[in-house]
Amino acid sequence: MKLTRIGALLAVAVALQFFIGSSPHRSAWPVDFFLLATAVVARGGDFVQAVLVGGAVGMLEDALSHELLGMNAFAKAVLGYLLALLSMRVMFGGPWAVGGALALASLANDLIVAVLAALLLQAPVVLVSRESLWRATATGATGGLLEAARIFPWRQWWEKRQLRRLR
């Protein structure tokens, strides 16, 4: 993936995160856009890019939300690598598979951050909460929908629609 595209992707992810985050209805559909951005880069199959983008967006997320810089960076770098591995090593596709993988990745992200927080901050361990399950669902569903939109034959659909109009 080209650097300009990666830059644009990160800018969109940050903008969406703040856009949704500023809304009073932020908990209605709490998508992890930083994870989605990492997954989009990982989908290209470049391990280096996936790890670096995961680390960078994780670091940004940490700067915005956590006492310690590096917990989300650690988690998202690992997830970037795993998602790139998944998309390259295994013939893997379809909205359901992508959605499921992203939902699992979101839960794994929470798990890694919880373990790091417990180890480094002696914070109480909160592995699974209603919010984390809902975020995993929202992130997985959004990722699945994006994948469905990506593989949908838009051109054929448009041509068929035009033909139907002409008849």
Added chain:
Amino acid sequence: MEVVGPRPRRGGLVLASVLIFCILILSAQVPARSRRGSLLQAWILTAAAPAAVTLSNLSRAITRVFDSGAELLTTRSENSRLKGEIAKKDQELFTLRARVTSEELDKQLLAGASVLPQILTAAPVLLVENRAGLQSAVIGAGSQQGVAVGCPIAVPEGLVGRVVTVGRAIARAQLLIDASSAAGARIVRTGEVGVVRGDGRGRLRLQNIPTTSSVQPGDRIETAGIDGIYPRGVVIGRVEKVSRGSLFLEIGLAPTASFSQLIDVLVLAPSPTSEEAASGGKGAQP
């Protein structure tokens, strides 16, 4: 499923580098268990300790040998000079002690007068993050608006949390429902004082209330003003359920502030104690 042939080796190396970088960064920021500094500093100090101690002992031994030789020559005149100096220092110490006592009394009087919450500014909530029990918010006010570390934040319905990092125009706050946050609290009806902690899942717990207490569901809980961070009298929540523990009651609270729908918050002036701690580098850790 079918296996195809990628080259993840370079990716693996980059991953290892990024993870090591993250671990180093995390270590550099994590306070050591005894709060003596960061873990990285503690590691470096631990590694350097044997050499440092050996060198120091050697240096002291050599100095001591030279000093004892020189002292033999100058002891008498030195002794009379030191006696004179000690007498002068005693007088200075007496004056300084009196001055410190007087200043402490003044400070206590001033602190007592500023118990009521004072609103610094109102700020929009830009982002709310909750992951693995860590709950925080980014607010649209920073040092330009007079926001400082330790400033409590609240909504008209109740207490929300406190500012932990300040930028020029935005600040990051730890929410009261964060799994590691705490505040001194008081049951309004009975006057008993305990500690409110977040559970990381959006609820609160009131701890350290003895089993003899007559607290009951519906009782209002507000800040006690004893923790040096939150001012007295800000509503926290209402008692939801009470059950008996071995020593203390286990009390669940429903926060009055709607944490899932924060739009704007009020930034309150920090308490004098937390201001002192921030300027002196000793962060008050609730």
